[in-house]
Amino acid sequence: MKPFDPVALATPAFVLLVIAEMLFVRFTGRGRFEAKDTAASLMMGFGSTIMGTAFAFIFLGFAKLIQPYALFHIGWSWPAAIACFVLDDLRYFWWHRASHRVRWLWADHVNHHSSQHYNLSTALRQPWGGFLALPGLMFLAPLVLIGFPLPMIAFVHGINLVYQFWIHTESIGRFPKWFEAVMNTPSHHRVHHAVNARYLDANYAGVFIVWDRMFGTFVAERDDDKPRYGIVGQIGSFNPLRIAAHGWVSLGSDLWRARSLKHAALYLFAAPGWSPDGSRETSDSIKARWAAAQPAMPAPVPAIGTVPVPGTAAVQSPAE
Amino acid sequence: MLLYLAGSLIGVAAIVALAGWLFGWRDAALDAERVAQALAREVPGFRAGRASPDTRAVLIEDARDGAVYLAVARGDGLVTRKLARGLGVARDGGTLTIRLRDFTLRRAHLQLADADYWEARLKGLAP
Ligand SMILES: [Zn+2]
Numbered sequence: 001m002k003p004f005d006p007v008a009l010a011t012p013a014f015v016l017l018v019i020a021e022m023l024f025v026r027f028t029g030r031g032r033f034e035a036k037d038t039a040a041s042l043m044m045g046f047g048s049t050i051m052g053t054a055f056a057f058i059f060l061g062f063a064k065l066i067q068p069y070a071l072f073h074i075g076w077s078w079p080a081a082i083a084c085f086v087l088d089d090l091r092y093f094w095w096h097r098a099s100h101r102v103r104w105l106w107a108d109h110v111n112h113h114s115s116q117h118y119n120l121s122t123a124l125r126q127p128w129g130g131f132l133a134l135p136g137l138m139f140l141a142p143l144v145l146i147g148f149p150l151p152m153i154a155f156v157h158g159i160n161l162v163y164q165f166w167i168h169t170e171s172i173g174r175f176p177k178w179f180e181a182v183m184n185t186p187s188h189h190r191v192h193h194a195v196n197a198r199y200l201d202a203n204y205a206g207v208f209i210v211w212d213r214m215f216g217t218f219v220a221e222r223d224d225d226k227p228r229y230g231i232v233g234q235i236g237s238f239n240p241l242r243i244a245a246h247g248w249v250s251l252g253s254d255l256w257r258a259r260s261l262k263h264a265a266l267y268l269f270a271a272p273g274w275s276p277d278g279s280r281e282t283s284d285s286i287k288a289r290w291a292a293a294q295p296a297m298p299a300p301v302p303a304i305g306t307v308p309v310p311g312t313a314a315v316q317s318p319a320e
Numbered sequence: 321m322l323l324y325l326a327g328s329l330i331g332v333a334a335i336v337a338l339a340g341w342l343f344g345w346r347d348a349a350l351d352a353e354r355v356a357q358a359l360a361r362e363v364p365g366f367r368a369g370r371a372s373p374d375t376r377a378v379l380i381e382d383a384r385d386g387a388v389y390l391a392v393a394r395g396d397g398l399v400t401r402k403l404a405r406g407l408g409v410a411r412d413g414g415t416l417t418i419r420l421r422d423f424t425l426r427r428a429h430l431q432l433a434d435a436d437y438w439e440a441r442l443k444g445l446a447p
């Protein structure tokens with residue numbers, strides 16, 4: 001199936017780098033760790049790998065189902081692999097953006113954002129319920145329908161996830177301008193994980209930050225607004241089972257109480273925080289209120305965003 | 321496969337032990353000041369009113385509208401919730417136990433000098 005799995009191959013390096021960052025933080029104070037949080041993140045990563053393996057057949061089955069309708073039959077070559085890598089990163093951007101803007105997908109992705117810390121162990125805090133976030137499958141379809149071989153898609157996406165590991169850190173400041181202009185970096189992804197109103201729904205990039213610049217979701221990190229990490233209603237548990245389930249439990253209870261099919265559909269597909277009477281906060285309402293409270297300035301608030309932010313790193317993306 | 325799983329779990333345990341050794345396990349101590357600052361960032365216009373600190377949890381009012389917030393220490397961070405009617409509230413002397421309908425924050429115990437005040441306050445909350 002896969003020639004080899006870049007994420008599995010990189011895991012020993014992930015472990016060594018987490019240890020190195022812990023020592024660095026301990027001795028320089030640049031960054032924050034906390035033992036219970038780290039334990040929760042690592043167990044989320046462990047469980048995500050198991051769940052991802054157990055339910056891989058859903059994604060593989062779906063890909064095989066639509067593969068006969070592919071436009072081309074692209075073989076293995078370096079140019080094809082590079083094109084596949086870039087297009088996979090583009091589709092990752094849209095999957096990730098949808099994962100913040102559509103409650104059904106957010107129920108899963110929220111796990112990655114549920115830590116109040118931002119360090120390399122946060123990269124491993126991955127969701128378990130990708131198999132429930134079925135609309136995520138749609139984002140896999142274009143690459144398959146173009147005709148890239150499935151092992152190639154899996155391979156380039158593995159590289160993408162490995163890249164995203166190292167950007168989950170406060171120990172690195174900023175890179176030279178050209179690098180920050182093109183690539184996703186610790187600085188850009190800190191913004192994605194921040195709950196500060198200014199930073200909500202921004203920087204969905206995987207590897208290339210150019211997608212956010214192109215589609216209007218880029219927000220630069222500012223020294224006068226230090227990121228605070230997590231989600232808008234921080235979770236109160238370090239238990240991996242509760243963390244993994246909390247987004248699904250809250251969505252399920254809203255669906256259970258929905259008074260009409262329309263409400264149920266909006267609970268599933270509207271932005272996180274949508275409610276029939278508008279009594280809950282959404283990232284849009286938080287940002288609007290924040291913008292209104294700013295002293296007159298040309299508020300460059302992107303119209304579209306999500307709630308807590310970003311990314312993902314290492315282990316398993318629900319789109320796989 | 322089993323070997324891989326066991327190896328992973330041992331690796332996780334080793335990293336967590338190291339993190340515990342380097343950074344500690346205990347929840348941070350809370351005080352009303354820190355909670356008021358956190359709420360001021362989260363709730364636009366929040367003005368701290370009466371507050372009763374336990375070291376691990378704090379009850380605090382918004383002086384503008386009397387809304388009551390609970391803050392609980394979690395690791396070195398804190399978690400806040402605006403409280404509304406429908407809580408379970410029980411008092412045993414100076415110990416107040418609050419049960420929330422919240423999947424990740426189910427209950428909080430507070431040792432308060434004025435537990436009777438807060439019991440009455442929480443039982444009289446708006447929906
Ligand atoms: Zn995200």
Ligand SMILES: [Zn+2]
Nearest residue numbers: 310311312313
């Ligand atoms: Zn991330």
